[in-house]
Amino acid sequence: MxxxxxxxxxxxxxxxxxxxxxxxxxxxxxxxxxxxxxxxxxxxxxxxxxxxxxxxxxxxxxxxxxxxxxxxxxxxDVAPHRSSAPLRTVAQRDTSDGHISPAGTAADAGTAAERRSPHGWMKNKRLLRWTVGAAAAGLLVGILGGRLVDQQPQTGVTVSSVALDTLDTQQRVGSAQVLRMDNRLNLKIETTPLEAPHDEYLEVWLINTDKKRMVSVGILGSGEQAASFPIQPDLLEQGYTIVDISREPLDDKPAHSGDSLARGKLPV
Amino acid sequence: MPNRAAPESAATDIAERLRDGSREALAEAYTHWAGLVYAIALKALQDHHDAEDVTQQVFVSAWRSRETLRIGPDVFPGWLVGIARHRISDVLLGRRRAVRDVTAVAARLDPSEAHPVEEAVDGLFVVHELHHLGEPRGTVVRLFVLEDCTHEEIARQLDMPLGTVKSHVRRGLSRLRHRLEETNYASS
Structure with missing residues (x-):
């Protein structure tokens, strides 16, 4: 029946x-x-x-x-302001200086798309592998520019915050906070320890409310419970308000894997 | 009398105008539901100051995320309470961080553990909505849920056909369930 x-x-x-x-x-x-x-x-x-x-x-x-x-x-300001210059759908990583720079990615989102190349990405991948390995070994101190923020007391003003829930069961696993300090914005992620298998890593994204565009904000170490990433100040205005943590395989595909662990939409 | 929740049609009307950016609608929403949000925050946090802060944040968040508001008959109060859940969680997380009790946070987030705060929030919201189901259904469902009366007792007490009592209980419970579910959908 x-x-x-x-x-x-x-x-x-x-x-x-x-x-x-x-x-x-x-x-x-x-x-x-x-x-x-x-x-x-x-x-x-x-x-x-x-x-x-x-x-x-x-x-x-x-x-x-x-x-x-x-x-x-x-x-x-009733309707959210949206950028007229669309960003690429895929993640954008700043490869210009040869370093993995989650700070650079989101902070340069408008221009990084032009700079990204398959070659640059492959180079990045190797660095990434090293970085993830170093993080696992507890050696990662201040390599990722964004993490430097954590070494100072958080004195920023909270601009927006949201709980991060799993997509299927809506179980809360953490929170995301946007903090303003001296006209700079940081996205602060706090979670219960999220584990990535040894051949995968955790990546933080800001997804546009149009569900078509997204930028990579940075890498979250497996088991890491707090991390902070600089973001370009106008990303939120452009509608990049959905914070997403994904599990990414170590492959040559820079785009989002589709395997989201948790998500939350920042009220703006 | 302060904070009487609006009838359903008014709730939908306020939600539509709020979504369209009406400040008056925000004020009306506050008039009708600030008491509900405040009572829930107070119950969960046991602190007047924190409960006032949460109430403030809920209505500011509601304003800022008004465009995500879906419009429907059983949606609006649950949406506000859903936002309140997030803000309450933030305060509780902050408190636990303050005492560096990482273990307690992990325990609270363990799905196998009971969530006394969540249940208290759910309970207060359901009781609030029980008082705003419209009559005579509200009386029937309150007798059934809160007074533990049987269908037959309610039929006798209200001099109402048994089938009508059953129908009110079924529909009332079904609506309460959907309203409670709405509290899980707020994104902010």
């Missing part, structure tokens, strides 16, 4: 007798079992509430503070 409708499932979840064919179907259908669990969860959590609050609004100052923050935004 087809899936019973929501109301039939609610009936079953709330203990009403239902036709035998419904119980038969449900006992063998993970989708319906999950639906029933969701209704039972509603019943269970409602019954844990011991005292119903007054639902009174917070003190008056809170609304005033909201108005002040909203007023501080540029007037008329």
């Amino acid at each position: 087809p899936h019973p409708d929501d109301e039939m499932l609610a009936a079953l979840a709330s203990g009403e007798p239902v036709p035998a064919e419904v119980t038969d179907h449900v006992s063998d259908c993970p989708t319906c079992a999950a639906d029933i669990a969701a209704v039972r969860h509603v019943l269970a959590v409602a019954r844990t509430v011991e005292s119903v609050p007054s639902w009174d609004a917070p003190p008056d100052g809170v609304w005033g503070a909201i108005v002040a923050e909203v007023d501080a935004e540029p007037a008329g």
Whole structure:
């Protein structure tokens, strides 16, 4: 039989007798079992509430503070500004100086596309392999420009922040924060230790809300719980607000592997 | 009386105008749901100052991410509460970092562990929505969920046909479930 409708499932979840064919179907259908669990969860959590609050609004100052923050935004900025010069879909890595520079990639996103070449990428790959190896051995100190930020106390102002959740189960695994310090923006990632297999590595991306363009922000060491990467100040305005952590194989494809571990959209 | 949540049609209307950039809609949303957001933050964080901060952040975030708001009958309050979840998590993570209790963070993020804060948030939201289901359905479902009455007891008490009581309970639970699910979709 087809899936019973929501109301039939609610009936079953709330203990009403239902036709035998419904119980038969449900006992063998993970989708319906999950639906029933969701209704039972509603019943269970409602019954844990011991005292119903007054639902009174917070003190008056809170609304005033909201108005002040909203007023501080540029007037008329209703639609997000999008760049007229499209970036490439693939990741852009700065290969001009022969170093892996996650800082350079996102910070030079507009021009790095022209500089990237297959040859440069291959050279990068070898360096990357070395870098990942060094990170695994605990030798990586200040090689990636972006990490230097972590050696100073974080005194930046939080511009935006978002939780990073797994795509399938929406389980929270960390957070991303955009911090402004002296007109420079840093993307700070904090996660529970995310493991990459020995032949893969973790890469941080900013994906455009158009879901077509993205830039590579940098590499997150396997098991690393906090990292900070400089980003070009206008990336967020251009719509690059979706923070994504992917697992990348050590291959010759610079584009996103499609294997996302976690994601979150920065409110801008 | 402060913070009475809006009827459903009003919720959809406010959501549409907010998405289109109306500051008045933000003010109306605050009037209707700041109490819900504040109560949830207070319950989760047990601190007035943090709860006020979270409430402020939720409505600022709602304004900034208004374009991601989907429009639908059971969507809007859950969207706000979803944003509140994220902000509450941020505060809790910050606190744990403050005491350098990395183990506790890991334990909290372990899916096999119970999440008392999450359950408290879910519970308060469901109870809030139980009071805004419209009548007579709200009364029927409250009796069933909160007073643990049977369908037959409710039918007798409200002098309502048994089939009607059952139908209200089914539909009410189904709607509550969808509203609660909306709290998981907020992206910010």
